[in-house]
Amino acid sequence: MNISIVHDWLTSYAGSEQVLKQLLLLFPSADLFTLVDFLPLAARQGIRTSTATSFIQHLPFARTRYRNYLPLMPFAIERLDLSSYDLILSSSHAVAKGVLKRPGQVHICYCHTPMRYAWDLKDQYLAEAGLDHGLKGIAARYVLERIRRWDRQTSSRVDHFIANSQYIADRIMRSYGRTADVIYPPVDVDTFTLVERKEDYFLAASRMVPYKKIPLIVKAFSALPDERLKVVGDGPDLEKVRALAGANVEVLGYRTGEELRDLMQRAQAFVFAAEEDFGIITVEAQACGTPVIAYGRGGATETVIPLDNTSNDAPTGVFFQEQTVDSLVRAIQIFKKNRNRFMPRTIRKNAERFNTLRFRNELNAFTLAKASGNQTKHE
Secondary structure, X not given: OOEEEEEOOEOXXXXXXXXXXXXXXXXXXXXXXXXXXXXXXXXOOOOOOOOEEOHHHHOOOHHHHHHHHHHHHHHHHHOOOOOOOOEEEEEEOOOHXXXXXXXXXXXXXXXXXXXXXXXOOHHHHHHHOOOOOHHHHHHHHHHHHHHHHHHHHHHHHOOEEEEOOHHHHHHHHHHHOOOEEEOOOOEOOOOOOOOOOOXXXXXXXXXXXXXXOHHHHHHHHHOOOOOEEEEEOOOOOHHHHHHHOOOOEEEEEOOOHHHHHHHHHHOOEEEEOOOXXXXXXXXXXXXXXXXXXXXXXXXXXXXXOEOOOOOOOXXXXXXXXXXXXXXXXXHHHHHHHOHHHOOHHHHHHHHHOOEHHHHHHHHHHHHHHHHHHHHHXXX
16 A cells, blocks of 8 residues: 555654654655654654655744644645545644545544643643733634644544553543544563662653653652652753752753663662653653552553552552642652562563554554455445
8 A cells, every 4th residue: 555654743752753663664665744854863763754744844943943833733734745645644642633635545543642732731832832821822722722623623534543542542532522442652672671670769750841740759759858869851840840859859851862771770660740641651661670650640550550459469560649749759658668569570571561563563453454444445
């Protein structure tokens, strides 16, 4: 088949780009389309340059402020010409699923999440863009409401949805009224190798944006002065995190992938406070044999086997049930009391079920079944 792959934008290498990399490995002859492609050569990790980008690529300041063009993105994604392809695969967390298709084409969407800018992260987007007050704020909210209606309406352009977790499948049903099959994203467990000897520090690592809740983690460790915390990452909240850090908290800022992996392998536990769609980094930590202390909502509930599940004798982490300092402190204390129950090899085994080969096999089988079924229907 003649295949096109559509990705929202290429500006950094994160979780959705790991999925894109595997799609390109699975379908090496596919053409790649995206709104903008500013991904540096050193960060591409095998992702080839896009076949075509949208007009936003050439707008002023698009390299650093592409999100400011969100109101134009629905129009831009619909201008991409995919009419010559038999199969469209969209990797979508924003607008990629809204591409236009002709009769007879099959569109399969791997949905990382329904568009957060128009749904549950609307207020954060407005605040970060400085559009949360005044007349500009009123106009921005009107635009986002129109985008949300567009996002809901264009779900009908997708023939088959794949969700990256059951959590996101439920959100797809609530947002679009559509069912979705779940195929967990690929995790490079071969790179994040097992280290059984752990040191006495905890680790938190994330881009420092509000919903990741890194300040919450730092505050919790301020209430536990005898416990050491290392924090990796940069972003808008970095200076806030540094200001909150006490003597037992080491804020390392940006670190390379190799440096982060080394820290993850040696940590006694990885702390994760966000309500994430899936949370690849929690699986990477487990691949290192490192247990996870995580907020008990979102994708983490599908990747971490909790200590409080009395039906298993192989826990891989501890959940806290509220995004509060007290709740996280209690989870850390529970972990410390039960530390000898967390076996690095068992934790590693849990992570291995999310490996990249499993992802490619499941996605390939799904794609072949849906594409061949559509072809038979039209013969």
